[in-house]
Amino acid sequence: MTELTALAAPLSAVLAAAVIPLFPTAWLAAANRVAAVVVALISASAVAASVIALVYAQPGGLDVLGVVFVAVSATIGLSSAMLSPSYLRHGAAGFFGDGPRWYYFAFFLFWAALLAIPQAGNLGIAWVLVAVSTGLTCLLVAYSGTSRALEAGWKYLILTTLGVVVALLGILILFGSTAHVEESLAALDWSVLNSSAATMTKQTTAVVLIFITVGFAAKIGWAPLQHWLPDAHSEAPAPVSAMLSAVLLPTAILVLWRLDLAVSDGPPGSPRWLLLGFGLLSLAVAVPFLWAPLPVKRLLAYSSLEHMGIIAIGLGFADPIATSGVLLHVVGHALAKALGFQVTLPLLRRQPAAARLPLRAGAATSPSAATGLGISLGALAGLPPSPLFISELLILAGGVAAGQVVVVAVAALLLALAFVGLVRQGLEALFANARHKPVGPPTSTSWWWLPAVFGALMIGLDLLAWFVFSQPGWASLAEALT
């Protein structure tokens, strides 16, 4: 029953994608909001049922990783869906004739894929979902149809699809090398790979991991394959940017995480050098841009590069403490990043120039949105009580426990530089003098719900993490996820 409920979440999103475009134009926004609530409720019940099953050691339902990622996808998807009508009311729709219908169609299919990927018990199925979702997200990225959006969408399409095909080659090599154990799609089940991968030689395992990791690295936007990321995340509609940064990137990492658990042939606790390499390089590449005066959405995009690098480093340490930090980081980053992108909606409406130039005088432009942006940037910088402060400490502590002191030192230095850069950019964005007068009427007070809800969720996450990590069973669970 729990499995059916979990499957119902992405299926309900697919149904929404099919049904919403059929509504009359005047009803599209309302239909979208109702559908989003339904999808979120189904996802929430699947998550709750799975948590109960996990606590009482009952079979069925999502595993721990599935619970976390479906919960993140449901939460961010709901907030993005709720804000989409606001974007569509004011945004351009140059790519499609009947823009909103296509938007909702692509959005809900995208959301369905994000809800389904964490549940995929098979590498091949996960790949198919990631691959097919790429095309949908390209259309969403380029939704406005401007030349800049087209450029961003094109780069995203070409570079990520190339990565996806590289990963497919790696999957084929994996299948070909293990299919003597099980000659069907089941050969790529995570549980089957756990045992069949032991029959591969070290060299073949290395080739498989390299192809699939490099392929997915292009999809995740790890350096040096990050060129599409700042463009796509900054040119996409804000609700879509939130989904891309907060959900899609970590979900793609989840596939690599599961692969690593299933296939990696190093002794327990041995570092994953490929992940550490991508992580450090991503951090190093992101830092200079976090110091540069950038338009706010590009700044948030480079922040995504930084945080995906941190997650890679956490997984690369292959230590249970770091793994706990990674899980907390995924959720904390999702909340902080989604908040940041979503408050750009009212901010850019009042300061259209901030779409191309660094934001200035945000606090005077729109107090509610500026509060949200301040909370977001502060959380992303790792300012306490941000959950990212705790998660980064856990990841670094895990690195020390794993004996990777040099990597920890380099990562800590880069994180400190990123912290200073982001805080500085945040202060200038909110309090520096404006270049232009704001346009249009003052932002309505209805935007206060965003910083209030997301701020509360982040504080709640701190408390939840403290509770969960202090449970006696958590250490062995973290060990199993490492």
Add this chain to the structure above:
Amino acid sequence: MAGTSALPLMQFTQATVVALGLLMLVSRRRSVCIVLMAVQSAAVGITALAVIPARSSAFVTAAIVLAVKAVGITFFLALAVRRTRERSRVRADLDPLVRLAATLVGIVVIELLVPPLPFLSSGAQQATLALFGFGIALVITRHATLLQLMGILVCENAVALAAVSTPGGMPVVIELGAAADVIVFFAVGLAFHHRIFTVLGSGDSTVLRELHD
């Protein structure tokens, strides 16, 4: 099993598709590349059909997918070329011989780095990696958006070639998923190409250089 009867056909196909990939890299015209890619897809598809009696039914799916690719994608690419005639030829930065030389060096490096895979013959492995390299080189070195699209389709042909050369092929679901990926990618890519041409007046990706830091 496929046995020795299909071996000469496999080897011929491997050599043919690699040669076609090489020709695509140095060819100047989009229409010529389309024909070369159609022949490439057809060659792999015919080979998949030829080994069906000795292999699993997954090869039927592979053969059908490749046939659709050879015919359907070719048709739509040709239509796109007709509808988006460039005022002047979209030139690559590198001379054809230079890009061929650079690509061959890259392919040799990859071939040296990847150890022999147990389930693929050395010929199949070399052909797959070479074709993959040509596909990546097409994406990187050519500026025409349609050629960049075709580069990725060539990479997919490389994966298809490896799958056809693998004793068990690929699971049907993956074949279908890869086919869905090709369809979605191709449809979206063509939509983008048309839109770029309409908005910017050219299918030259070098005009897409507004975004930078």
